[in-house]
Amino acid sequence: MTTAAIHPRASSGRALLRIASAVFALLIFVQALHDLGLTGWGFANWLPVAIAFVLWSIVYGGSQVMIRGIDGQRALFILPAVLFTASMAVFPTVFGLFIAFSDWNLSSLDGRKFNGLDNLTHLFSDPYYWNAMANMLFYVATVVVQYTIAFGLALLLNADIKGRKFFRVAFLLPFMLSPVAVSWMIGSSLMDYRFGPISKLARFLGWDNPAFFVSPWIAKSAIAAMDAWMWIPFMMIMLLAGLQAIPKELSEAAKVDGATPWQNFWQITFPLMLPISITACVLRIIFQLKLADIVISVTGGGPGGATDTVSSFIFREYRDRSNVGYGTMAAEFYLIVIIIFITLLLGAARRWTRQIN
């Protein structure tokens, strides 16, 4: 393509983008003034602005093709995802900061008030929040146990067995159930103090007083067990896929060379499974950090906050106390903690794999 051919289209593309952006910005400006009560004219709500954003996105995509030709066409593949993430994840998170730095209780008559760093200082001295944070350490640590069990089950399913399809479906069933249903089934029914079969089994095994949600550590472990029951299949299926991708010749060759099954596992299978193990664990930890549904529906964070997670703490802040400002600050702070933690974790995992391989 010559520059003469590219120029007129590119400049008209730029002009189009400029006009569209100007109209869109003007619309936001007018609506913001209306919303603040400074001008009398504007829309009843922000919906027209949202529609304008969609139209602007379309114009933006088109103008990219006009300005940058084939590169613009390539950008069209990821543009929907980028704009969707920007508008549905990044924008609300940034906008949430406005709420986070304000005193806003839905049940008070005053409405939203900016209160600077009050929420943040309150957060740092809130024992319930840090208690929930400490519980999260325990819940994240249980991922290791879940990973061990899941790896064992994947090895079992990968062995030469009859009825593999049946076992695979049976092992996957817990993952397909809704967490709220699981909470009721196991937490409130199977573990019920009077009639639950698990309590009966515990009595039969010699535990006189099988109350699962009364003493802190037993309650925490019971929640962790329920969570493991539900999430082990997820890790198991990932690890099983990894095991099936390993060529059989490798372990057979090791066997011929006289390796015991134990050596075979630690020297061949486990190192080869390391990348998928790390992926499974990191994904699982991200999910675990969001653990809330079981805790909310079984214990509500009790006894005395022993099973509380950060997510269920935030949930109670919103639902029971309508404390939107403080709850949002807790959520935003937790997001930053998660981002730092996952970044460090990924860095450590990368270093560790490089060291081993």
Place this chain on the structure above:
Amino acid sequence: MAAPDIRHVSSRVVIYGLLILWAFICLFPIYWTFTTSLKNAVYVTQGRLIPWVDFQPEWKGLRSLGLSPDTIFGISTPRDEFVKRFANSIIATLGAASLALIIGAPAAYGLSRFQYRFLWM
């Protein structure tokens, strides 16, 4: 010949034992939920386990939803409410799945096929 045979048999026993144990752990809560839907309140609070032996199963849970054989053709407000919520679940699931597919599939193709530069990265 005898020694490796015993070893083989015992490893088989361990493998199938573990498989059956875990299958039981996975399936028992589901069995318990299903049988509980067929129980009277009395049978629930006594923790009866096996239908026809421990307790007399009835269409208790399904009847209260209006889905048992004797109520399914009648008029039932709970069933209407249940179906409404079920439809909501389906709409939410299909909507989320298709949106993820429509937005995610081109992005995955683009990211794996081309190199992109975004700001400084």
